[in-house]
Amino acid sequence: MVGATPQLLVIVFVAMFALFVGTGYYNRAFNLEREARAEEHYRLGRTFADYGYFDGAIEHFGDALLYDRGKFDYRLGLTLALYESGRYQEAELQLRQLRTVDPTRAVVNRLLARLASGNGRGEEAIQYYRTAIYGRWDQNPEQNRLDTRLEFVDFLEAQGESLQLVGELVSLLRDEPADDVLAKRVGLMFLDAGSPAEALRTLRPLAAASPRDASLRGALGKAYFQTGEYGLAVLELQAAITLSSDVQVQELLAEANEIVSLDPNYLRVSRREPLLSPRQRFTRSREVLRRTTAYLDYCYNPLGDERIGPLPPLSPEATAVFGAARAALAETGRPADYGEATERNLSVAADLWATRSTICTNVWNEDDALGRVLQGVAR
Amino acid sequence: MGETQRFLLLSIIIGIFAGLTVVCFHISIEFFSWATVEGLGNRSWWALVLWPAVGGGVAYFLTDRYFPAARGSGVNSTKAALYISDGYVPFSSVLGKYVSSTISIGTGNPMGPEDPALLMGSGIASFLGRTFRLTRDNMRMIAPIGAAAGIGAAFNTPITAVLFVMEEVVASWNAGVLGSIVLSAVSAVVVSRWYLGDDPLYAVPQFALTNYTxxxxxxxxxxxxxxxxxxxxxxxxxxxxxxxxxxxxxxxxxxxxxxxxxxxxxxxxxxxxxxxxxxxxxxxxxxxxxxxxxxxxxxxxxxxxxxxxxxxxxxxxxxxxxxxxxxxxxxxxxxxxxxxxxxxxxxxxxxxxxxxxxxxxxxxxxxxxxxxxxxxxxxxxxxxxxxxxxxxxxxxxxxxxxxxxxxxxxxxxxxxxxxxxxxxSSPLSVEDAMQVGSGRVFPSSTTVETAFNRMSEQELTTALIGVHGKGWSWVELEDISKAIEKGQSADSVWKALSVRAVVRLYPDLSLDSAMRVLATYPILPVSSRANPNLLLGTLTLEDVHKAYGIPEDTL
Missing domain, CATH: 1.10.3080.10 (Clc chloride channel)
Known part of the structure; x- marks a missing residue:
């Protein structure tokens, strides 16, 4: 570099600086024009999307992206249009790209969750839903978050993920502002998820506030039934039937009534109801023992006399319990002590009930009311 | 600052100038496109049909009439500068490529801006090289350095730019040139990204191999x-x-x-x-x-x-x-x-x-x-x-x-x-030309007379004499003749004559490198790299000529 004199270097650097400045201005003008064109296409895309013409929207969002590829909103617009027009595979590709750019954007995660859910990728969907719930919403965040949570609990319910569903419902009630419609929906979901205690906690105040809501009273009755409070269940179910006839509620009420009339340990739920006398408790305990013995007899030999061939031998324990039951049932006189006799009957019935897994090889038509009563006795 | 460092600095300057030029070129093409096929063309089909024709015609006319140096492929022009014109690329080719390609590509002709950018980079580099009055050797390499800057800025991919120029233009992985090419490409890409952003030319979706089939x-x-x-x-x-x-x-x-x-x-x-x-x-x-x-x-x-x-x-x-x-x-x-x-x-x-x-x-x-x-x-x-x-x-x-x-x-x-x-092409190596065996090599105990007789029999003018297991020395028939005349026929050769040590060659050495040494020594031993005292053969200038297929009578 023989000619690299200081003067020449100065000239070169001045020229470089001038070119930098000139290019800067030129680039600025270019960017302004580019952005204006991109915005115009984006605006047209949104208009098309608003009118439900998604092919046109896709075209314009795509054009907007050609001018400004890095703009998140343009790609999001394109993605939503693709999703709305049913081009799910393309939409998913776009969504995955968007997620790499902004993993916390809630709308992206929600759509990904829907697509994952639709494709049977449950675990993935759960992950996306959670991110969507706790992610960032640009517009109307409260409502969108609530909608997503409800969508998520619906998804969990459909998936049969009871444990996660209950957890999500509890946090939903804790986080979201009180709303009767929402609370009722959540209460019903608690019931479906097999969490009657949570359902009771949610539904009781609602039923108190809206005593003429038949579905609410029915659900409350069902919740009481599931928690083993059959007397209260009868009250609520009767109220529901009075307000509006419903076959399922009627069936549940009939079962609850049967349990209430059979249970020797039944405690009244209102002062108007009489307390069970020791004699009544004894009579009920005999009935429980009789039904238990009859059920297991049937279970052991369902064909009765028409049976061909010998019966399988009973275990010594089962034989002993059967013997005790038959002996108790054979006693016809008034017992010396109603309380003692009642406890003995119930004890034998419970022991007999406990042997059913060894006697009944093919259980069907299980006596539900009897089962629930004996469950209470065991408790 | 040494010459090498100054050359590297010049490479950066070339990269910056080329980067700025290519940024402006890119913007000009976009503006032209918006004003033609993406503007009016959207409203009338006939304009859309005519714009590429008009643009192609005007661009060709301008090149042919005012910028003939900008004709043809930029890669070929850069190669011509490297191999023919000692790095000279007229500056008019930069202007010509800029204007004509802007019009042509901007009006929708299905061509790309990378090759013009490559020539623009070469032209700028050549212009700066002439301005700084580079030596002839440096001047020859300046065009590829500018080419890498041009293509790097246009394609926004420095590695690709370097590899393309090395593969397509230079075909040599000389460390000095590579360093300059890398510096110019990187500086051009930095300038380009400064203005146009970091994104590659395409927004690339995530890639996965779904199935090995x-x-x-x-x-x-x-x-x-x-x-x-x-x-x-x-x-x-x-x-x-x-x-x-x-x-x-x-x-x-x-x-x-x-x-x-x-x-x-x-x-x-x-x-x-x-x-x-x-x-x-x-x-x-x-x-x-x-x-x-x-x-x-x-x-x-x-x-x-x-x-x-x-x-x-x-x-x-x-x-x-x-x-x-x-x-x-x-x-x-x-x-x-x-x-x-x-x-x-x-x-x-x-x-x-x-x-x-x-x-x-x-x-x-x-x-x-x-x-x-x-x-x-x-x-x-x-x-x-x-x-x-x-x-x-x-x-x-x-x-x-x-x-x-x-x-x-x-x-x-x-x-x-x-x-x-x-x-x-694989260059010839020493093993392609060497004469295998020890016909031209005599042990250290060989007498002058014996050496004379054997060389005469084999019509050798030079031979190697072993120096007691410490390598070899070379002798000429003329020296041996003189020793005989002096009455030293019975003496051993190495005692009668002064020892003239030679360098060793190895079979994998390129013939080109060997020829440089053969200018000093008429005959050289070829030994093994694993055991330098193990003689594998000998090499003379005549052997090299034979390997290159040059007939002896033409020399």
């Missing part, structure tokens, strides 16, 4: 691209030759006609207009059906080859990427529908396909592989890209020996060295 589909893609690139080369070269020889149509009219064809096609299929980056981007994101992708590849092949043949200003870099991408997408989309195993969507094949047609046409396999790697920023893609590109290259080379640029250079009367052949 997909490699068969990628190989199929390579086969198709290889065949089509060979056909493209033959077609474009034939049309170019026809255009050069026929005088029936005025040369100014040909780019107009080619542009008209582009316009007619572009009215229905606007994706063929310009470099086609937008269409590749759309294809990458699965916005086209495979049938349409194949149609696009076919249309672009026809329009680009015609425009290239008639001399419409612009480069072939972007169109080849476009064609490869569309072929890839077409094959991929077809496989996605009919392949018995799960495959990725067409977008993934578009990405892999980008380099296949390029590999077949430019014969630059490393560039084609690293280009896709650099664009996608994905390591997973390397396997399918290697499979597809190497197959495309091999098939294209089997069907068509010379690349399109080589043919074009020859048509223009330039006999530029083939970088591909240079790269692949």
């Amino acid at each position: 997909e490699l068969i589909v990628y190989a199929l893609m390579g086969i198709i691209s290889g065949y089509l690139s060979a056909w493209f080369t033959q077609f474009a070269a034939s049309v170019r030759e026809l255009v050069r020889t026929t005088k029936r149509i005025h040369v100014y009219l040909l780019p107009v006609l080619a542009g008209l064809l582009v316009g007619v096609i572009g009215v229905r299929v606007p994706e063929v207009f310009g470099a086609g980056y937008g269409a590749i981007d759309s294809a990458l994101h699965d916005r086209y059906l495979w049938q349409f992708l194949l149609l696009l590849a076919a249309l672009k092949m026809v329009t680009t080859s015609l425009c290239f043949a008639v001399g419409t200003p612009g480069g072939m870099f972007a169109p080849t990427l476009f064609i490869g991408a569309m072929i890839g997408g077409g094959v991929g989309g077809l496989a996605h529908e009919y392949w018995p195993f799960p495959t990725s969507t067409a977008g993934a094949y578009v990405l892999v396909g980008i380099g296949t047609f390029f590999a077949g046409l430019f014969r630059a396999p490393m560039t084609s592989i690293f280009m896709v790697f650099e664009i996608s920023r994905s390591y997973v893609i390397i396997l399918p890209v290697m499979v597809a590109n190497v197959i495309a290259l091999l098939i294209s080379r089997t069907l068509q020996h010379d690349s399109l640029l080589q043919i074009a250079a020859r048509q223009d009367g330039l006999d530029l060295p083939s970088v591909e052949e240079q790269r692949e």
Whole structure:
């Protein structure tokens, strides 16, 4: 570099600086024009999307992206249009790209969750839903978050993920502002998820506030039934039937009534109801023992006399319990002590009930009311 | 600051100037495009038909009339500067390429801006080299340094730029040149990104190999691209030759006609207009059906080859990427529908396909592989890209020996060295020329008389004498004769004559290096690297001549 004199270097650097400045201005003008064109296409895309013409929207969002590829909103617009027009595979590709750019954007995660859910990728969907719930919403965040949570609990319910569903419902009630419609929906979901205690906690105040809501009273009755409070269940179910006839509620009420009339340990739920006398408790305990013995007899030999061939031998324990039951049932006189006799009957019935897994090889038509009563006795 | 450091500094300055120029070039093309095919063209179909014709005609006229130095391929011009004109690239070629390519590409002609950018970089580098009055050796290397800067800024991929220039222009991995090329490319890319942003040319979706049987589909893609690139080369070269020889149509009219064809096609299929980056981007994101992708590849092949043949200003870099991408997408989309195993969507094949047609046409396999790697920023893609590109290259080379640029250079009367052949030719080494055995070597105990007799018998003028296991020395018949005259016939040679030590050669040493040493010593021992005292043979200048096939009587 023989000619690299200081003067020449100065000239070169001045020229470089001038070119930098000139290019800067030129680039600025270019960017302004580019952005204006991109915005115009984006605006047209949104208009098309608003009118439900998604092919046109896709075209314009795509054009907007050609001018400004890095703009998140343009790609999001394109993605939503693709999703709305049913081009799910393309939409998913776009969504995955968007997620790499902004993993916390809630709308992206929600759509990904829907697509994952639709494709049977449950675990993935759960992950996306959670991110969507706790992610960032640009517009109307409260409502969108609530909608997503409800969508998520619906998804969990459909998936049969009871444990996660209950957890999500509890946090939903804790986080979201009180709303009767929402609370009722959540209460019903608690019931479906097999969490009657949570359902009771949610539904009781609602039923108190809206005593003429038949579905609410029915659900409350069902919740009481599931928690083993059959007397209260009868009250609520009767109220529901009075307000509006419903076959399922009627069936549940009939079962609850049967349990209430059979249970020797039944405690009244209102002062108007009489307390069970020791004699009544004894009579009920005999009935429980009789039904238990009859059920297991049937279970052991369902064909009765028409049976061909010998019966399988009973275990010594089962034989002993059967013997005790038959002996108790054979006693016809008034017992010396109603309380003692009642406890003995119930004890034998419970022991007999406990042997059913060894006697009944093919259980069907299980006596539900009897089962629930004996469950209470065991408790 | 030493000469080397100053040269490296100049490389950075070249990179900056080239980067700034290419940024302005890029913006100018966009502005021109918005003002023509993307502006008025949207409102009237006839304008859309006419713009490429008008642009092609005007651009050709300007080049032919005012900037003749800007004619033809930038790669060939840069190679000509390197091999013929000692690095001289007229500055008018920079202006010419800028103006003509802006008009041509901006009005929708299906050419790319990379090759013009490459020549602009070379021109700027050459201009700065002349300004700083570089030595002749440095001046020769300055054009490729500028070329790397130009293409790096245009394509926004520094590694690709460096590899392309090394593979296509320089064909040498000399560390000094490589350093300068890297510096200029990197500085140009930094400038380009400063203004135009960090994003690569395409927003690339995440790539994954869904199934290993997909490699068969990628190989199929390579086969198709290889065949089509060979056909493209033959077609474009034939049309170019026809255009050069026929005088029936005025040369100014040909780019107009080619542009008209582009316009007619572009009215229905606007994706063929310009470099086609937008269409590749759309294809990458699965916005086209495979049938349409194949149609696009076919249309672009026809329009680009015609425009290239008639001399419409612009480069072939972007169109080849476009064609490869569309072929890839077409094959991929077809496989996605009919392949018995799960495959990725067409977008993934578009990405892999980008380099296949390029590999077949430019014969630059490393560039084609690293280009896709650099664009996608994905390591997973390397396997399918290697499979597809190497197959495309091999098939294209089997069907068509010379690349399109080589043919074009020859048509223009330039006999530029083939970088591909240079790269692949294996230079002769010492073992190709050496005489095996010890016929020319005598033990240290050999007497002067014995040595004289044996050399006379074998008609040797020089021989090697062992020096008691410490190497060899060389003697000439004339010296031995003199010793006999002095009455030293019975003495051992090394005692009678002064010992003249020689350097050792090794069999793997290049013959070129050996020849430099043979200027000093008439005969040299060739020994083993593992055991330097083990003599494998000898080498003389006559042996070298024989190896090169030079008849003795011509020397």
